[in-house]
Every structure is written in structure tokens, then in C-alpha cells.
Amino acid sequence: xxxxxxxxxxxxxxxxxxxxxxxxxxxxxxxxxxxxxxxxxxxxxxxxxxxxxxxxxxxxxxxxxxxxxxxxxxxxxxxxxxxxxxxxxxxxxxxxxxxxxxxxxxxxxxxxxxxxxxxxxxxxxxxxxxxxxxxxxxxxxxxxxxxxxxxxxxxxxxxxxxxxxxxxxxxxxxxxxxxxxxxxxxxxxxxxxxxxxxxxxxxxxxxxxxxxxxxxxxxxxxxxxxxxxxxxxxxxxxxxxxxxxxxxxxxxxxxxxxxxxx
Amino acid sequence: xxxxxxxxxxxxxxxxxxxxxxxxxxxxxxxxxxxxxxxxxxxxxxxxxxxxxxxxxxxxxxxxxxxxxxxxxxxxxxxxxxxxxxxxxxxxxxxxxxxxxxxxxxxxxxxxxxxxxxxxxxxxxxxxxxxxxxxxxxxxxxxxxxxxxxxxxxxxxxxxxxxxxxxxxxxxxxxxxxxxxxxxxxxxx
Numbered sequence: 001x002x003x004x005x006x007x008x009x010x011x012x013x014x015x016x017x018x019x020x021x022x023x024x025x026x027x028x029x030x031x032x033x034x035x036x037x038x039x040x041x042x043x044x045x046x047x048x049x050x051x052x053x054x055x056x057x058x059x060x061x062x063x064x065x066x067x068x069x070x071x072x073x074x075x076x077x078x079x080x081x082x083x084x085x086x087x088x089x090x091x092x093x094x095x096x097x098x099x100x101x102x103x104x105x106x107x108x109x110x111x112x113x114x115x116x117x118x119x120x121x122x123x124x125x126x127x128x129x130x131x132x133x134x135x136x137x138x139x140x141x142x143x144x145x146x147x148x149x150x151x152x153x154x155x156x157x158x159x160x161x162x163x164x165x166x167x168x169x170x171x172x173x174x175x176x177x178x179x180x181x182x183x184x185x186x187x188x189x190x191x192x193x194x195x196x197x198x199x200x201x202x203x204x205x206x207x208x209x210x211x212x213x214x215x216x217x218x219x220x221x222x223x224x225x226x227x228x229x230x231x232x233x234x235x236x237x238x239x240x241x242x243x244x245x246x247x248x249x250x251x252x253x254x255x256x257x258x259x260x261x262x
Numbered sequence: 263x264x265x266x267x268x269x270x271x272x273x274x275x276x277x278x279x280x281x282x283x284x285x286x287x288x289x290x291x292x293x294x295x296x297x298x299x300x301x302x303x304x305x306x307x308x309x310x311x312x313x314x315x316x317x318x319x320x321x322x323x324x325x326x327x328x329x330x331x332x333x334x335x336x337x338x339x340x341x342x343x344x345x346x347x348x349x350x351x352x353x354x355x356x357x358x359x360x361x362x363x364x365x366x367x368x369x370x371x372x373x374x375x376x377x378x379x380x381x382x383x384x385x386x387x388x389x390x391x392x393x394x395x396x397x398x399x400x401x402x403x404x405x406x407x408x409x410x411x412x413x414x415x416x417x418x419x420x421x422x423x424x425x426x427x428x429x430x431x432x433x434x435x436x437x438x439x440x441x442x443x444x445x446x447x448x449x450x451x
Contacts, residue, residue: 023426
């Protein structure tokens with residue numbers, strides 16, 4: 001008798017309200033891109049919270065808004081979105097990583113935001129920006145008809161972007177392709193710290209480093225602003241015959257004298 | 263089918279609980295409202311004690327933890343748990359003939375998916391006024407009819423659907439609603 005009454009009271013102590021603690025948060029994402037960038041049709045999205053991460057590939061409607069469900073998290077959620085044509089680099093648990101030996105995709109658009117996912121519905125603005133400097137290096141051969149006899153290697157300590165969109169420390173190394181018929185070689189450089197960071201350019205001959213330049217510093221000194229939301233292209237002219245290194249980007253240019261003749 | 267089995271087993275369990283109450287010489291009764299079982303299987307029971315020739319006090323409960331699915335797999339539910347404590351005045355004699363009386367009641371409810379996916383959850387507390395008639399069908403068995411209304415305070419939240427729906431409204435307000443429509447079997451000890 002006692003036990004049956006106890007069971008009855010136990011049953012009645014169970015709430016009939018829905019347990020919604022496991023319900024997801026409905027996330028409304030509004031995504032913007034630079035006016036000059038090509039329309040974004042799809043993107044990869046890294047969602048990160050403490051001890052939870054997920055990468056989603058999403059098609060983006062023309063209106064630029066997305067709706068999805070994500071786990072409800074008290075601490076909120078970091079969002080990192082990558083879009084644009086990418087020859088290398090993908091989102092991973094560490095963020096957007098540039099594999100060693102490759103450059104940063106020149107068409108990359110990246111957006112980071114933090115969403116308050118401690119509620120059943122939340123909105124978030126994800127501003128996509130261009131975090132890559134497309135460096136066009138021109139070799140001014142002058143009257144010399146020979147091909148450029150050296151290799152140009154870019155080195156740095158930024159190897160991508162963290163899940164929260166910060167610079168991701170790591171080894172960046174890329175040997176630029178040979179100059180084309182017009183004398184240009186192109187490489188994508190990920191955003192650096194404001195002072196240009198540890199970005200260097202090395203001139204190699206048979207794996208031997210002939211000359212190393214603090215490229216980041218030179219660019220920053222020349223007026224290149226690494227803190228702009230959308231990094232502009234930069235153009236550099238390499239003239240080893242006259243020992244001059246000229247940097248050009250948009251309306252600014254600066255010429256630095258290289259003391260050592262290559 | 264499983265839910266039906268659960269309801270039947272729960273009903274048997276409730277009867278077994280009632281059967282364990284010792285005989286009290288027409289001083290007590292247990293009853294269960296048959297109509298509530300048609301309300302998506304709401305289990306219910308009431309224990310009544312005669313305290314005077316024309317007065318009784320009773321405590322009751324209603325409990326429905328069940329959810330069902332419709333043809334399109336959308337859930338339907340009229341879940342509730344309610345507790346009440348009240349008194350009845352019997353003009354002729356307890357457990358016989360006409361009766362009426364008030365009771366205080368607390369109800370936690372979760373209703374949704376019946377006419378639309380919208381679901382309402384909350385709790386109500388209030389006072390019910392009921393009246394009815396008890397028809398003696400045997401020395402220990404009554405068939406009881408009754409109806410009532412209850413009013414009080416309702417604290418609620420409304421969701422777009424029963425499971426993980428977005429909140430579409432919330433608030434507190436007074437209410438006045440029909441209470442039990444009673445067709446109950448009563449066993450008198």
C-alpha cells in the first residue's frame with residue numbers, strides 16, 4: 001500500500017511541461033560582403049563553442065540571409081565564415097588554415113562574429129571582408145633578355161585565422177611562381193599585424209638564401225595598412241639590376257634602396 | 263497502442279491503490295471521472311471523507327503525461343497535472359442525491375497540436391465551483407454526474423509547436439473556464 005501510494009505521488013511529481021533545455025537556438029545570419037567583391041553563393045561556416053565545433057557548407061540566398069539551428073550555449077558561439085574561390089586552405093577546427101607551401105587564396109572572403117546562443121532565437125551580422133593582400137611582383141628585366149634566375153619565397157608567422165577571426169600563428173611559406181610573359185608573379189598574403197609582422201621575402205638561388213627583406217615592414221612603412229577591413233592589392237617592382245625595390249599599391253608608392261647587389 | 267496500454271495499466275494501478283484503502287463504514291469514498299479518460303487518457307481520482315451528515319471533503323488529482331502523434335507525425339497533447347482540495351454540501355445525505363461545493367485547484371498544463379501546432383504551457387491556480395447528482399447503483403457504488411466552472415490566475419507561455427517551438431507569447435492573466443464535466447464511478451467504503 002505504502003509503495004503504491006509512493007509511486008502515485010512520484011508520478012504526480014513529474015512535470016508535464018516540455019523540457020526545452022536541449023532545444024536548439026535558431027540563428028538568423030545576415031551576411032554582408034565588400035561592394036567590390038563578387039557575389040557570394042556559398043560559404044563554409046565554422047561554429048565554435050567550448051568543447052563543441054561544427055563546420056557547415058551552406059548555400060547563400062541572394063538576400064544574404066541564412067537561418068539555421070545551432071546548439072544552445074550559455075557562453076555564446078564564435079562564427080567564422082569563409083567564402084570565395086579557394087585554391088587552397090579550408091576551414092578546420094583551428095580556423096582557416098593555410099597549408100605550408102601554399103599562399104592565401106586571393107579571392108578569399110572571411111567573416112567572424114560572436115552570437116549570443118543562450119536563447120531560443122538570435123540574430124547576428126556577419127561582415128565578410130577580404131583578409132588577403134594580393135601581391136603582384138613585377139620583375140623589371142630592363143634590357144636583359146635572360147629569365148629571372150632566382151626564386152622568390154614569402155615567409156611569415158601568420159598561417160591563417162583563428163575560429164574567432166584573429167590572426168592564427170603558424171609558419172607561412174610560399175615560393176612564388178615564375179614570372180609570366182608580362183613579368184608578373186602573384187601571391188596571396190594573409191593579413192599581418194599592423195607593423196607588418198614577421199613577413200619576409202627571400203631571394204633564393206639553388207635553395208640558398210641570397211637576400212632577405214622585411215617585406216611586412218617595408219610595406220607598412222610604404223603606407224600599406226594591414227588593419228583595413230578589406231585589404232587592397234599591392235604591387236611591388238623588383239629591380240635587382242638597379243638595386244632598388246619599389247612598392248606600389250593604389251595611389252601610394254615607395255622606393256627602398258637595397259644596399260646589396262644581387 | 264503502447265500509450266493505450268500505459269493508460270490501462272495506470273488505471274489498474276489506481277484501482278489497486280483505491281482497493282488498499284481500508285473500509286471506513288460509509289465514511290469515505292474514492293471516485294474516478296470516466297470522461298477524463300476520453301480526454302487523451304487523463305488519469306484521475308478523488309478521495310472523499312465524510313465529515314458530517316451533509317458535508318464531505320475531498321482531494322483529487324488529474325494526471326496526463328501522454329503525447330500522441332497525428333498522421334503527419336505532428337504531436338498532439340493535452341498534458342496536465344492538477345491537484346484539488348474542496349468540500350461538498352449534500353442537501354440530503356453524503357454520497358447520495360444532489361451536491362454542490364467549491365474546491366481550490368492547481369493545474370500545470372501543456373496543451374498543443376490539437377487544432378493547430380501552437381502549444382500553450384503554464385500553470386493555473388484558482389477556485390472551482392461544482393454541482394451535480396450522485397445516483398446510487400449499489401450499496402457501495404455511485405454513478406456521479408456533475409459540472410463546474412473555475413476561475414483564477416493563469417501564468418502561461420505559448421510556443422509555435424509542442425516540441426522546441428519558438429516562444430510566440432507569454433503572460434499572466436485571470437481566467438474563467440469550464441472545469442470537470444463529471445461522469446464518475448464512486449466506490450463508497
